[in-house]
Amino acid sequence: MTAMLSMLNAFFESHGEEFRILPITCLEKLENDAHDITHGEYASKFTKAVARFMYDLKLPDPGFDIASIIVAASPSPIVRIFFRHHGRRIPVTMPPTYMEMLSRYKEIEKGLNEKLNPTGHHVIAADRLMQKILAVRSGLSQYGRNNVSYVVGLGSFVRLTSFYSDIPCEETGWYDLTQMPSCKSCTLCLDNCPSKAIKADRYLIDASICLTAANEHQGDFPGWVDPSMHNCIVGCMKCQEVCPHNKKALDNIVEPVEFTEEETQYILDGKPLDGAPEEFLDKVKLLGIEVYYNVIPRNLRALMNAMGACF
Ligand code: SF4
Ligand code: SF4
Numbered sequence: 089m090t091a092m093l094s095m096l097n098a099f100f101e102s103h104g105e106e107f108r109i110l111p112i113t114c115l116e117k118l119e120n121d122a123h124d125i126t127h128g129e130y131a132s133k134f135t136k137a138v139a140r141f142m143y144d145l146k147l148p149d150p151g152f153d154i155a156s157i158i159v160a161a162s163p164s165p166i167v168r169i170f171f172r173h174h175g176r177r178i179p180v181t182m183p184p185t186y187m188e189m190l191s192r193y194k195e196i197e198k199g200l201n202e203k204l205n206p207t208g209h210h211v212i213a214a215d216r217l218m219q220k221i222l223a224v225r226s227g228l229s230q231y232g233r234n235n236v237s238y239v240v241g242l243g244s245f246v247r248l249t250s251f252y253s254d255i256p257c258e259e260t261g262w263y264d265l266t267q268m269p270s271c272k273s274c275t276l277c278l279d280n281c282p283s284k285a286i287k288a289d290r291y292l293i294d295a296s297i298c299l300t301a302a303n304e305h306q307g308d309f310p311g312w313v314d315p316s317m318h319n320c321i322v323g324c325m326k327c328q329e330v331c332p333h334n335k336k337a338l339d340n341i342v343e344p345v346e347f348t349e350e351e352t353q354y355i356l357d358g359k360p361l362d363g364a365p366e367e368f369l370d371k372v373k374l375l376g377i378e379v380y381y382n383v384i385p386r387n388l389r390a391l392m393n394a395m396g397a398c399f
Pocket of ligand 2: 234280281282283284285286293297298299300323324325326327328
């Protein structure tokens, strides 16, 4: 192992993280994957919208010669948020990865540059690459039947991040987009999916009826969303919480925030972040849900109804 790889290894290992490094030539193959995903038989409106707004495979000019892409997986906790409402303390779940949506990027970028810069090397966040596909193609993870990315030993509760770097990298493997072998004889996620988005007869889930796709977007819930389906403030945990590969990760829960009666009412009333009290804003920022705040009032109301929490 080269000195650079040993350094990367030590850095990620010290944080309980896994990583892979790929030569920049893989970007062309990634572009082919992007094309297949958006033009494939099962490409849904949601998939196309995600591809259009979230991905950008154009090389930036970071001031160094990009030679490689690093893709990393960081364990991410389940977040339990408490809402005080009508004298009750209501626990609400937010799935892993929402909380560190951007923060882990900044931390890794800073930490790696502190180590690399003295050696003349650099990294820069590449947060608009297709991390899930990149992770599978690099051999870092495999897909589950629920199309979620699973990292050996960490399960699916991981935040994937990617970085451009000038660390030289020889050609590496480009793995098939395959499912974990254990999915062949398991239907736990399929059985537990509230909207039946996971199909036994096809590789891709039906994203057009995935609850996550519905509750991450504004507007009325589509007709297929039954009120009893809601289980998270945003997103959905149902297919991941029953997966045997997440057994250990289910204990990784953090409880960073409690909203007061007034703050809960502020959310339920659909009041905006602009002009909100400082303390309330700090809680929203800590949860990292500013980008999803526009759907939170609707989702919280639906979730409280599903939980039988009174209004
Ligand atoms: S629950 Fe079973 S089928 Fe679903 S991802 Fe996990 S191992 Fe695969
Ligand atoms: S996130 Fe929820 S709705 Fe979507 S596939 Fe998984 S269990 Fe089904």
